[in-house]
Amino acid sequence: MEIENTKAQMRKGVLEFCILCILSEKDAYPSEIIEAMKSAKLIVVEGTLYPLLMRLKNEGQLGYEWKESTSGPPRKYYKLTPAGKEFLNGLHTSWQELVDSVNQIAKQYSSNTL
Amino acid sequence: MKNTINISLGGIVFHIEEDAHQKLSAYLSAISNSMQGSEGHTEIMADIEARIAELLQPKVSDYKQVVSIADIEEVIGIMGKPEEFATGKGNTETKKEEPINTNERGRYQYGQRRIFRDIDDKVLGGVCSGLAYHFGIDPIWVRLGFGLSFFLWGFSLIIYILLLIIIPKARTAAEKLEMRGQPVDINNIRKIVEEDMEDIKKRAKEFGEDMKNWRTRSRGQKFERNVGDFFSSVGHGVGSVIGGIIKGISIFIGIILIIVFTSLLIGLIFSLTTGTNIIHIEGHNGHMIGYSVNNLFNMFDLQGMEKTLLIIGIFMFIGIPLMSIIVRIVRAFTGRRRPFQWYNVTASILWSASWIFIIIGMAKVSQHFKVPVHVSNEATFTLPASSKALSVKMPVQNYDDDISIGIDSHSFYISDDTIFFGSPLLCIEASPDSTFHFILNKSARGTSSDEAKASANGIEYSFTQHDSVLQLSPYYQLNDGVAWRMQKLEGVIEIPINKAIEMPEGIDHFICSSVHHKHHHLGGHTWMMGANGLVETNNSSLKQ
Numbered sequence: 001m002e003i004e005n006t007k008a009q010m011r012k013g014v015l016e017f018c019i020l021c022i023l024s025e026k027d028a029y030p031s032e033i034i035e036a037m038k039s040a041k042l043i044v045v046e047g048t049l050y051p052l053l054m055r056l057k058n059e060g061q062l063g064y065e066w067k068e069s070t071s072g073p074p075r076k077y078y079k080l081t082p083a084g085k086e087f088l089n090g091l092h093t094s095w096q097e098l099v100d101s102v103n104q105i106a107k108q109y110s111s112n113t114l
Numbered sequence: 115m116k117n118t119i120n121i122s123l124g125g126i127v128f129h130i131e132e133d134a135h136q137k138l139s140a141y142l143s144a145i146s147n148s149m150q151g152s153e154g155h156t157e158i159m160a161d162i163e164a165r166i167a168e169l170l171q172p173k174v175s176d177y178k179q180v181v182s183i184a185d186i187e188e189v190i191g192i193m194g195k196p197e198e199f200a201t202g203k204g205n206t207e208t209k210k211e212e213p214i215n216t217n218e219r220g221r222y223q224y225g226q227r228r229i230f231r232d233i234d235d236k237v238l239g240g241v242c243s244g245l246a247y248h249f250g251i252d253p254i255w256v257r258l259g260f261g262l263s264f265f266l267w268g269f270s271l272i273i274y275i276l277l278l279i280i281i282p283k284a285r286t287a288a289e290k291l292e293m294r295g296q297p298v299d300i301n302n303i304r305k306i307v308e309e310d311m312e313d314i315k316k317r318a319k320e321f322g323e324d325m326k327n328w329r330t331r332s333r334g335q336k337f338e339r340n341v342g343d344f345f346s347s348v349g350h351g352v353g354s355v356i357g358g359i360i361k362g363i364s365i366f367i368g369i370i371l372i373i374v375f376t377s378l379l380i381g382l383i384f385s386l387t388t389g390t391n392i393i394h395i396e397g398h399n400g401h402m403i404g405y406s407v408n409n410l411f412n413m414f415d416l417q418g419m420e421k422t423l424l425i426i427g428i429f430m431f432i433g434i435p436l437m438s439i440i441v442r443i444v445r446a447f448t449g450r451r452r453p454f455q456w457y458n459v460t461a462s463i464l465w466s467a468s469w470i471f472i473i474i475g476m477a478k479v480s481q482h483f484k485v486p487v488h489v490s491n492e493a494t495f496t497l498p499a500s501s502k503a504l505s506v507k508m509p510v511q512n513y514d515d516d517i518s519i520g521i522d523s524h525s526f527y528i529s530d531d532t533i534f535f536g537s538p539l540l541c542i543e544a545s546p547d548s549t550f551h552f553i554l555n556k557s558a559r560g561t562s563s564d565e566a567k568a569s570a571n572g573i574e575y576s577f578t579q580h581d582s583v584l585q586l587s588p589y590y591q592l593n594d595g596v597a598w599r600m601q602k603l604e605g606v607i608e609i610p611i612n613k614a615i616e617m618p619e620g621i622d623h624f625i626c627s628s629v630h631h632k633h634h635h636l637g638g639h640t641w642m643m644g645a646n647g648l649v650e651t652n653n654s655s656l657k658q
Contacts, residue, residue, distance in 0.1 A: 030165060045194025047145070050161045054154040072171065073125035076161065108456070 011042055015052055017095055018042055020061065020080065020088040027079040029067075053078060061087050118180050124164030126171065134183040138166075141186070144196035166193065230284035230293035234313070237361055239278040247293050254444075261369040372443050379436045382429065415597025420478035427471030434465045483559040483600055487566035493552045493579070501582040503614035503640055504550055506607070508586045508621060537589050538575060538603040541626040542615065542636075544643050545608035552577065552584065555604040565599075572596030573603050588624070609643040614651060616640045 015037075022028060022036045030049060037043040056062040061084035066074045080088065117132045130138065145162060149155050166189055173185045229248045231240035242260055246253035264271050284290045416424065438461055497504060545551055556573045560566030575590040590603045604626065609615055621637040622630065629636070633648060641648040 030161060031168060046165065046192055047162070047194035047196075047199040050158045050165070051149060051152065051199055053161070054152075054158045058153050072168070073164070076164075 012048070014095075015042065015048065016056065017088075017091045019049075019052060019056065020084060020091065023062065023078055023080050024085070024088055027077045029075040029077050031075075033078070056084070060084070123170070124160070124167035126167045128167070128170060128174065128181050129179055130181040130186075131183060134181055134186045137183055137186045137190075141190055141196070145199050148196045148199055162193070162199075169193075228289075228292045229281050230289050231278070231281050232290075232293060233283050233285075234290075237365060238274075238358060240283070241274060241277045241281060244281060244284070244293060245277075257365065258369065258372075261365065262373075368443055372440060375436050375440045375443070379433055379440070382432055382436070414479065414482075416479060420475050423471045423475035423478070427468045427475055430464050430468035431472060434461050434468065437461070481561050482597075484561055485563050485566050486557060486559050487563050487570055488555055488557045489567060489570045491554045491556070493554075493577075494549050495552070495579050495584075496549050497582045497613070503582065503616045504607075504609070505583050505616040506586060506618055506621065507583055508588055508618050508624070536601070536603070537624055538586075538605050539626045540586075540621070540624045541604060541606045542629050542641075542648065543606055543608050544647075545610040545613075548610045550610065550613070551606070551608035552579070553606040553608065555606065556601065557604075558599045558601045560599055569596060569599040569601060573601050575603055575605075577605075611643055611645065614640050614642045 018037060018040070019033060022033055028036075030053065033053075034043060034046050034049060037049070043049065053062065057064065057078075060081060062078050063081050064076045064078045067077045069075045118129045119132060119135045121128050121130055121135065121138075142159070142163070146155070146159055149158060152158075169189045169192060170181055170185060173181060173188075230244050232243035232247060232253075233240045235243040235253065237243075237257065242256040243253040246256045249256075260274060264274075282289075284293045441457060554575060556570040558566050558569035558573070560569050572593045573590050574593050576587050578585045584607070586605070590601075592598065592601060607615065617636040617639060619638045622635060625633075625636055629648075633641075636648075639650050640652065642651045643649075
């Protein structure tokens with residue numbers, strides 16, 4: 001149970017960054033984002049996504065527009081705002097740094113366990 | 115038959131069974147509650163509803179027009195529990211206050227701090243761990259401090275007992291928080307209580323298991339059980355006292371071990387660098403003799419590279435295992451399972467390096483012993499006409515105060531002031547002429563034959579001959595500044611045919627093996643040199 005919780009916390013931290021990355025490629029509506037995240041095994045339950053999207057929107061990183069859908073009601077398509085792009089740039093650099101330093105530390109562990 | 119309800123979800127109409135509807139609306143209101151107060155709450159709810167609608171859409175078709183409870187359960191499984199929706203900003207902030215990590219004491223400087231005894235983490239009375247909490251350090255240091263000062267000044271025991279009486283136990287959750295210096299708020303109290311409950315649960319489980327085992331063992335034997343109950347309750351009390359004592363003793367031993375190994379390590383460092391004595395041996399007369407590794411180096415007259423290599427090599431060779439033992443004890447004490455791998459890796463690399471250092475150092479040292487050289491000094495003396503026998507005298511030596519080290523056949527002794535000396539070997543041969551000869555064969559080794567010769571001539575051996583008495587010294591010395599280069603001294607006494615020699619008691623120890631082989635007890639007797647070697651005679655026959 002403890003490890004599940006920790007894993008979830010780890011994932012939670014990077015969700016925001018991942019959402020922005022996905023949206024930097026193309027505009028998407030929640031189900032598409034969820035698909036992308038699920039295939040990358042970043043999301044276990046969808047519930048986490050909505051509050052995040054809402055927060056990013058409220059902070060001005062994201063905007064959305066309604067688009068007609070062929071099957072069913074119109075959908076909310078999210079897109080990065082210019083501020084969001086800048087925010088993503090900042091996140092990307094610090095992500096790289098984080099990956100490097102975490103790998104550096106994790107390397108000791110993996111070499112020790114060999 | 116079930117009633118169905120029509121609902122509109124994200125702009126789509128669904129027929130839904132009644133129980134499924136109840137489940138769905140309970141789910142939605144739970145999500146709504148969990149996000150109450152966060153920004154854009156209604157909008158999120160709308161999005162979630164739209165998503166649920168999207169997920170439910172493929173579930174209904176012309177054949178199955180109604181949404182069932184199974185469908186709702188599946189959707190809930192995909193969307194996640196209401197708690198998991200809470201990733202909003204407000205939530206992450208409350209998270210920050212939460213980490214209560216008992217391992218990281220002293221990090222929580224805020225909040226009112228009071229001293230309590232920590233009865234959850236106690237060795238004796240929890241005084242040390244309570245103090246450790248108060249000062250924000252690991253309790254091991256406080257315990258170590260108490261343990262050490264107890265041996266240096268006994269009154270720390272009294273202080274401990276006083277503290278035990280004065281400081282109250284941390285009983286309630288609030289007190290425990292005050293002890294840790296955490297603010298007493300609902301969240302932290304809940305945390306503490308949870309920790310306690312966990313503990314109690316574990317103990318209860320163990321107890322239950324004990325009981326179960328015990329019961330099956332003594333089923334139907336009521337009397338026995340009653341007696342057992344009584345003894346186990348007494349035993350429990352005694353057991354906890356004994357347990358405390360054992361715990362105390364093991365900590366005591368651990369502290370002693372740490373002290374011993376640390377002082378060995380420090381001694382090693384000083385011995386290698388400054389020449390402080392590390393080994394003290396009490397001689398028979400109560401005189402203390404010590405010598406250090408540095409003295410040993412001086413004796414070998416090592417310098418520069420080889421000395422550095424050997425010092426570092428020996429230091430690491432002995433020091434690293436010592437250090438590892440200390441680390442191990444400390445680790446066992448603190449109960450830390452933190453990966454100490456970097457230490458193990460470094461230690462083993464350095465230790466292997468110490469081998470290489472020592473081998474290279476030894477190889478360099480061995481250069482000093484490359485060339486062997488023999489130097490001979492000869493003394494000739496004739497006996498007065500009146501005496502037929504040469505009387506050899508040698509004082510009984512007393513090496514009690516000295517440390518004897520034997521390398522091969524080169525035994526030498528180290529005394530207080532690092533003068534070292536060895537015993538000469540005495541050989542007895544037939545003289546080629548009619549006079550007595552005493553030949554000193556000195557041998558030594560060196561990098562070159564000149565050096566070896568100098569080392570050989572550094573042997574100082576004193577003997578005097580007066581009339582028919584040859585006074586020998588039981589040992590030779592090396593002159594000041596002469597390094598030990600396997601010096602060896604052999605004294606050959608040449609006796610003319612038909613002349614005799616009188617040997618003192620205790621000389622056998624010095625006689626070279628070729629002679630000793632034939633005559634085990636030369637000492638205390640007089641010997642005549644015949645054509646085929648020594649023959650024992652008696653004094654009276656010689657006098658005539």
